[in-house]
Each structure stands twice: as structure tokens, then as C-alpha cells.
Amino acid sequence: MRTLQVDLGERSYPIYIGGGLLEKAGDFFEQHQQSTKSPVLIVTDDHVAPKYLPVVETSLQAKGYRTVSKVVKAGEKSKSLDVYEEVMTTAIEGGLDRRSAVVALGGGVVGDLAGFVAATYMRGVTFVQMPTTILAHDSSVGGKVAVNHRLAKNMIGAFHQPEMVLYDVDSLQSLPPRDVRAGLSEMIKHGLIWDAAFADWCREHTADLLALDPEALGYGLTQGCSIKSQVVSVDERENGLRAILNLGHTLGHAIEAIGGYGEFLHGEAISIGMAAAAKLAVNRGRDPQIYKQTVSILSGFGLPTAMPAHLNEQDVIGAMMHDKKFKEQTMVFILPLAIGRVEIVSDVTLDEVRQVIAELKEEGQHV
Amino acid sequence: MRTLQVDLGERSYPIYIGGGLLEKAGDFFEQHQQSTKSPVLIVTDDHVAPKYLPVVETSLQAKGYRTVSKVVKAGEKSKSLDVYEEVMTTAIEGGLDRRSAVVALGGGVVGDLAGFVAATYMRGVTFVQMPTTILAHDSSVGGKVAVNHRLAKNMIGAFHQPEMVLYDVDSLQSLPPRDVRAGLSEMIKHGLIWDAAFADWCREHTADLLALDPEALGYGLTQGCSIKSQVVSVDERENGLRAILNLGHTLGHAIEAIGGYGEFLHGEAISIGMAAAAKLAVNRGRDPQIYKQTVSILSGFGLPTAMPAHLNEQDVIGAMMHDKKFKEQTMVFILPLAIGRVEIVSDVTLDEVRQVIAELKEEGQHV
Numbered sequence: 063m064r065t066l067q068v069d070l071g072e073r074s075y076p077i078y079i080g081g082g083l084l085e086k087a088g089d090f091f092e093q094h095q096q097s098t099k100s101p102v103l104i105v106t107d108d109h110v111a112p113k114y115l116p117v118v119e120t121s122l123q124a125k126g127y128r129t130v131s132k133v134v135k136a137g138e139k140s141k142s143l144d145v146y147e148e149v150m151t152t153a154i155e156g157g158l159d160r161r162s163a164v165v166a167l168g169g170g171v172v173g174d175l176a177g178f179v180a181a182t183y184m185r186g187v188t189f190v191q192m193p194t195t196i197l198a199h200d201s202s203v204g205g206k207v208a209v210n211h212r213l214a215k216n217m218i219g220a221f222h223q224p225e226m227v228l229y230d231v232d233s234l235q236s237l238p239p240r241d242v243r244a245g246l247s248e249m250i251k252h253g254l255i256w257d258a259a260f261a262d263w264c265r266e267h268t269a270d271l272l273a274l275d276p277e278a279l280g281y282g283l284t285q286g287c288s289i290k291s292q293v294v295s296v297d298e299r300e301n302g303l304r305a306i307l308n309l310g311h312t313l314g315h316a317i318e319a320i321g322g323y324g325e326f327l328h329g330e331a332i333s334i335g336m337a338a339a340a341k342l343a344v345n346r347g348r349d350p351q352i353y354k355q356t357v358s359i360l361s362g363f364g365l366p367t368a369m370p371a372h373l374n375e376q377d378v379i380g381a382m383m384h385d386k387k388f389k390e391q392t393m394v395f396i397l398p399l400a401i402g403r404v405e406i407v408s409d410v411t412l413d414e415v416r417q418v419i420a421e422l423k424e425e426g427q428h429v
Numbered sequence: 430m431r432t433l434q435v436d437l438g439e440r441s442y443p444i445y446i447g448g449g450l451l452e453k454a455g456d457f458f459e460q461h462q463q464s465t466k467s468p469v470l471i472v473t474d475d476h477v478a479p480k481y482l483p484v485v486e487t488s489l490q491a492k493g494y495r496t497v498s499k500v501v502k503a504g505e506k507s508k509s510l511d512v513y514e515e516v517m518t519t520a521i522e523g524g525l526d527r528r529s530a531v532v533a534l535g536g537g538v539v540g541d542l543a544g545f546v547a548a549t550y551m552r553g554v555t556f557v558q559m560p561t562t563i564l565a566h567d568s569s570v571g572g573k574v575a576v577n578h579r580l581a582k583n584m585i586g587a588f589h590q591p592e593m594v595l596y597d598v599d600s601l602q603s604l605p606p607r608d609v610r611a612g613l614s615e616m617i618k619h620g621l622i623w624d625a626a627f628a629d630w631c632r633e634h635t636a637d638l639l640a641l642d643p644e645a646l647g648y649g650l651t652q653g654c655s656i657k658s659q660v661v662s663v664d665e666r667e668n669g670l671r672a673i674l675n676l677g678h679t680l681g682h683a684i685e686a687i688g689g690y691g692e693f694l695h696g697e698a699i700s701i702g703m704a705a706a707a708k709l710a711v712n713r714g715r716d717p718q719i720y721k722q723t724v725s726i727l728s729g730f731g732l733p734t735a736m737p738a739h740l741n742e743q744d745v746i747g748a749m750m751h752d753k754k755f756k757e758q759t760m761v762f763i764l765p766l767a768i769g770r771v772e773i774v775s776d777v778t779l780d781e782v783r784q785v786i787a788e789l790k791e792e793g794q795h796v
């Protein structure tokens with residue numbers, strides 16, 4: 063087992079990464095001195111529940127915890143205020159009190175949803191993450207929790223750091239291949255923004271990672287969490303540096319929103335977004351290699367890098383307007399300077415974005 | 430104008446109390462260096478809007494701010510997730526960004542609702558309170574914001590301190606008498622828990638306060654805010670001392686909940702709750718004078734102190750079970766030791782509560 067400490071002063075917490083951790087959930091709760099007098103709410107989804115919910119329930123109950131579980135429908139649509147309200151109902155009916163813990167057992171969707179419940183139930187209770195997707199290595203660091211508004215993604219949320227993260231890599235073996243790829247997209251992102259050597263390592267271990275080789279996964283997830291944690295420690299509430307984590311996200315979120323949060327997975331959408339950011343950088347005079355290398359590593363993982371032909375340019379621009387990164391009338395983008403280094407620019411014009419969208423549609427036609 | 434600084438480290442903020450402040454809203458925004466590039470959302474209700482919304486809009490616009498307004502229905506029922514979602518929609522459609530401010534123009538309902546929006550819109554934006562009720566002197570200190578769940582009050586919320594509070598006492602002149610009384614109930618509470626001299630002052634100035642005498646109001650509100658602010662400065666997130674502010678609230682919230690948040694005003698419900706707490710203290714052996722004095726000061730203001738006959742004991746107990754103060758299977762109550770001093774006890778039994786409910790129903794029959 064690897065332990066990574068996320069360094070946030072009095073809100074610091076450990077991420078435990080290794081095999082067989084879910085069946086030890088009760089031990090970790092005990093170790094973290096969670097009171098057995100207060101019920102624990104486990105939030106999970108209907109893909110994850112049949113596989114892993116009983117293990118966690120049994121482990122917690124064996125240590126004397128009373129558990130209540132809420133199983134939501136799998137998929138981004140569960141990150142809604144309606145489902146949030148349902149989870150709140152379960153929490154209240156289950157008798158959760160101010161010393162209770164809310165557990166997110168699942169991917170980023172369940173993590174963000176359960177995290178927002180934990181942040182706001184009785185104005186905030188203990189939050190424990192048990193990620194079961196690769197993508198969730200990203201959402202398990204940094205304390206951002208949220209649900210979507212019909213008009214824009216992650217619009218309603220909070221900062222709420224977990225008490226601990228139990229990352230059981232065994233659970234990743236059952237992930238569908240499409241979610242494996244989408245999750246690796248954020249891992250690659252961490253290389254692209256911060257660590258060229260890690261980006262190289264990802265490229266070299268493409269096959270191992272796609273095959274869910276435990277050793278490669280363990281290293282890649284630890285490295286990904288560690289990079290994110292370094293960034294977040296410097297800037298917990300995104301006043302500056304933290305924005306670099308949004309590489310590919312300005313456009314990515316727009317693509318997700320117009321697909322109704324169903325057509326594209328988050329990791330797929332940001333893969334296109336990262337390709338677009340690289341193209342935009344090149345259009346501004348950066349080395350054309352940046353775009354070629356970005357596309358090469360992402361497409362090596364089977365991730366999309368062209369703009370789907372059926373997406374309407376005006377819809378994409380419209381959805382970006384609602385995005386948080388569109389602040390004070392100027393459009394903020396994270397652009398690569400080289401592999402492993404990015405800059406935050408705030409003067410991107412609509413014309414530049416239109417041009418990149420057109421160019422990335424072109425790319426799609428060559429394939 | 431009186432200025433009171435609420436002392437919370439880097440989250441400290443001023444409360445400005447005086448006449449004619451709403452028409453100077455724009456000046457205060459400017460003074461607090463709120464950017465004019467980001468739109469401002471004003472949340473208010475349909476009783477307050479016709480009277481005071483244009484003044485605030487005009488004042489902000491004169492200083493170059495773009496404003497969007499959301500007028501909700503007056504009353505506790507607007508503290509719901511549904512209305513919260515509507516306000517979020519207005520915020521998104523109005524183009525609010527991370528540097529925007531959300532203004533609560535109204536009483537505690539609008540304050541709690543708009544505050545929860547400010548706490549969670551894009552994971553938190555600037556919050557400005559412009560209280561227009563007496564009760565809101567309480568909600569404008571301490572940063573508690575929330576909406577209700579159908580099963581229990583204030584169950585969904587956050588801690589989010591305002592940037593400033595503009596308390597225009599002129600606006601209180603239009604308050605309906607029932608809301609004047611209900612608001613004074615929290616002012617009296619601040620005397621009862623912390624400051625016997627202030628409780629005396631309230632009793633001596635009953636007539637002035639009920640007549641909305643500006644000098645008495647200005648002093649009473651400043652004193653009430655100041656007491657709350659002293660308590661909150663010691664314990665911002667209610668780990669200990671802050672709980673004393675809940676005098677009367679354990680039972681009060683239950684009374685509100687079973688009335689469907691419509692029958693009793695918050696201040697009325699906690700007035701009954703404060704009488705009940707005093708009775709409970711006496712039943713536990715405290716000086717019977719405590720109960721007599723509590724009832725005397727509250728009823729002097731025309732506030733209810735008996736348990737309404739039609740409220741079913743089992744319903745009251747059931748609603749209390751959902752309350753946040755019912756933690757780890759024991760029931761926490763704030764009980765008076767004397768006028769101006771309270772203790773937090775956590776071993777109150779259901780039988781004691783039943784007995785007090787019965788006794789307070791009795792009281793009702795003598796009237």
C-alpha cells in the first residue's frame with residue numbers, strides 16, 4: 063500500500079492506494095477515530111453497488127458502524143439537484159447527525175455528489191472517498207465537490223476536503239474499457255501540465271495502463287494524485303495556480319454540456335479540449351510539436367482529439383460563455399508552453415476559439 | 430451610523446447600522462472594492478421588493494454595477510431547494526461570475542436562501558446582507574446559511590460569512606407588527622443567554638421597541654448583533670459555545686416543522702421554546718423565578734409562551750428527533766441558569782420533554 067499525504071494545513075488528509083482496501087474499510091474508520099455512535103451514509107451507483115457495496119457495508123458493520131446506503135443511477139445525470147435532494151432524504155431518514163460520515167463509493171460522479179452532500183448536510187459532516195474509477199484519482203484530491211445545473215456543469219458546489227481516501231486498485235479491474243481510457247485522460251493531463259517525465263512514462267506504459275496492470279496503475283495513480291496534490295497545496299481555492307488543472311476543461315465542459323452530459327465522457331471531452339488548447343497555442347506561435355505530441359499521446363490511448371462534426375460551433379461557444387472560466391468578459395484558457403508546462407492566458411478571443419473548433423473539425427475528416 | 434466589526438480573522442466583516450443606508454448601497458460596494466465588471470445578483474421577496482428593491486438597484490447602477498434581481502415569494506417556504514435552484518438559474522442566466530456578489534435584501538428567509546446561493550454558486554462568491562427585519566439582526570451575524578428539507582429545518586446549508594452587512598433601520602418602519610414581535614424574540618434571546626443587563630434593558634424598553642423608536646432600535650440591534658458576534662468569534666463552526674445561541678430552538682424548530690413552516694413565525698416558535706427551556710430548568714431544580722421572569726419578558730412583548738393545544742405531543746417529539754441537536758442518541762438542550770446565563774446539557778430525556786410539553790399546554794388553558 064502506498065500512502066500519499068495531501069498537505070492542506072489543518073485540512074490535510076491521507077490517500078491510501080493499494081489492493082484489498084475496501085474490505086478493510088472498517089479498520090480505516092476505526093484508525094481515523096470515527097465514532098461508531100453516528101450512522102454512516104454510503105453513496106454509490108447501480109453499477110458499483112452490486113460489486114462493492116456489500117464488502118464495504120460488511121467491513122464497517124463488523125467494526126460496529128450502523129450504515130445506510132443510497133444507490134443512485136450510474137452516470138453524470140445523477141449529479142443533479144434532484145438526486146442530491148434524494149440523498150439528503152436518505153441521510154435524514156437514516157438519522158445521520160453532525161458526527162456522521164458520508165462515504166462516496168464509486169467514480170467521480172458519486173464523489174462529487176456525495177461530497178456536496180457531505181459539505182452541506184447540517185452545514186458539513188465528515189467525508190470519505192472510496193474511488194473505484196481511474197478518473198476519480200483526480201476528483202479525490204483537492205476537495206472540489208459539485209452538482210450540475212441544467213445550464214452548466216459543476217455550477218453548484220463547495221470546497222470540502224475528505225477525511226481520508228481509500229483507493230482500492232483491485233476495484234478498477236471491473237471498469238469498462240471506455241471508462242479506463244477516459245480516466246487515463248486525466249492522468250495524462252497531470253503529466254502534460256506539470257511533469258514531462260511522467261507524460262513520457264504514461265506514453266511508454268500505454269499498453270500496461272490500458273491492460274490495468276496493477277503495478278503500472280499503482281504508480282500512475284500515485285503520481286497523478288501527487289501532482290494534483292502539489293498544485294492544490296499551493297492554491298486550495300483556485301485563486302491562481304490551481305487553474306492549470308483546467309487544461310482542456312474550458313472546451314471540454316462545453317462539449318459535455320451540449321451532449322447533455324451523456325454523449326461524451328468527461329475524460330473524452332477534455333481529451334478533445336487538450337488537443338484544442340495545444341492547437342490554440344500553436345496558432346499563437348508556439349512550437350507545432352506541442353500539438354503533434356499532445357495528439358500522439360492521447361490518441362495512443364484511443365482517446366478522441368478531433369471535434370465531432372455534428373457539434374455546432376455556435377452551441378459550443380454558447381456553452382463556454384456559461385463556464386466559470388469566462389470571467390469579467392475575457393476568456394481564460396490554459397495553454398501548453400511545452401509538454402509538462404502550461405501558462406494561464408486570459409485574453410483568448412472568440413475568433414481564436416472559432417478557428418480552433420473549425421480546425422479540429424477538419425482533423426476529424428482526415429481520420 | 431454605528432459600525433460593528435465581527436471578528437473572525439480573515440473572514441472578519443463590518444455591520445453598518447443606521448438610517449438611509451440602502452440608498453448608499455453603491456457607495457458601500459465601491460468602498461469594499463467590489464468589481465463593477467461582474468454582475469450583482471439581488472435576491473429579495475415580494476413584500477420587500479416593491480418597497481426597497483428600486484432604491485438598491487438605482488444606487489448600485491449609479492456606481493456602474495450591472496444588477497440582476499430575483500424576487501421570491503415571501504415566507505419560509507421559499508427556503509427550499511426548488512427556490513434555491515430558481516435563484517441559481519437567475520444567477521447563471523444573468524452571467525454571474527466568480528467575482529460577482531449576491532445580495533440578500535430582506536429578512537432571515539432571504540438571507541439564508543441568498544447566503545446558501547452565495548456559498549455554493551461556483552463554489553462560493555461574495556455575499557452582502559441588507560437585512561430589512563429585526564429578526565435578521567440575528568441571521569446577519571455568524572455566517573450560517575441554509576435551506577429547509579421537507580423533513581427538517583435548515584438541514585441543508587453551509588457556513589459563509591458576508592463581506593459586509595448594511596442594516597438600514599429605516600426599512601424596519603414598514604414591518605408588520607407580528608414580525609416586529611417575532612424579531613424582538615431573538616433580541617431578547619441574546620439578553621437571556623449572555624447579558625442580564627441587556628435583558629433588563631429590553632424589558633424596560635418594551636414599548637419603545639414595539640413602536641420602532643429609531644434610537645431604541647439602533648441600540649437594541651447593535652447590542653444583539655454584538656452579543657452574537659462575541660459568541661461566534663469564539664466558536665465560528667459551533668463546536669461548543671456557539672450552541673448557546675440555540676436557546677429555545679430545539680423545541681422551536683420542531684414547532685415550526687409541524688406547522689409546515691407557515692403557522693408559527695420563527696421568533697414565535699422560539700419564544701415558546703425559551704419558555705419550555707426555562708420550565709425544564711426549573712423541573713431540574715433551578716430557581717422557579719427563571720421561568721417566571723422568562724415568561725414575563727416574552728409575554729410583555731406579546732410573544733407566545735404556552736404550547737398550543739392543537740399540537741400533538743408525539744408530532745413534536747418526532748420532529749425533534751430529526752433535529753441537529755439530537756446527537757448520538759442523546760438530546761441536547763440549552764437551559765437557563767439565571768437570566769443572562771445558560772448551560773448546555775446533553776442528557777435530557779424524552780420523558781422530561783413530554784412533561785414540559787404537557788405543562789406548557791396547561792399554561793395555555795389558563796389564559
Ligand SMILES: NC(=O)c1ccc[n+]([C@@H]2O[C@H](COP(=O)([O-])OP(=O)(O)OC[C@H]3O[C@@H](n4cnc5c(N)ncnc54)[C@H](O)[C@@H]3O)[C@@H](O)[C@H]2O)c1
Binds near residue numbers: 194
Ligand atoms: N471533483 C473533482 O475535482 C473532479 C475532478 C475530475 C472529474 N470530476 C468529475 O468526475 C466525473 C467523472 O468521473 P468518472 O469518470 O469516475 O465517472 P463515473 O462516476 O460516472 O464512473 C464512470 C462509469 O464507471 C462505472 N464504474 C465506476 N466504478 C466502476 C468499477 N470499479 N467497475 C465497473 N464500473 C464502474 C460507473 O458506474 C459509471 O458508469 C465528472 O462528473 C467530473 O466532473 C471531478
Ligand SMILES: NC(=O)c1ccc[n+]([C@@H]2O[C@H](COP(=O)([O-])OP(=O)(O)OC[C@H]3O[C@@H](n4cnc5c(N)ncnc54)[C@H](O)[C@@H]3O)[C@@H](O)[C@H]2O)c1
Binds near residue numbers: 615
Ligand atoms: N442564519 C441565521 O443565523 C439565522 C438566525 C435566525 C433566524 N434565521 C432564519 O431567519 C428566518 C426568519 O427571518 P425573518 O423573521 O426575517 O423572516 P422573513 O424573511 O420571512 O421576513 C418576515 C416577513 O416580513 C416581510 N418583510 C421583510 N422585511 C420587511 C420590511 N422592511 N417591511 C415589510 N415587510 C417586510 C417578509 O416579506 C416576510 O413576510 C427563518 O428562516 C430562520 O430560520 C437564520
Ligand SMILES: [Zn+2]
Binds near residue numbers: 200311328
Ligand atoms: Zn476533469
Ligand SMILES: [Zn+2]
Binds near residue numbers: 567615678695699
Ligand atoms: Zn433563531
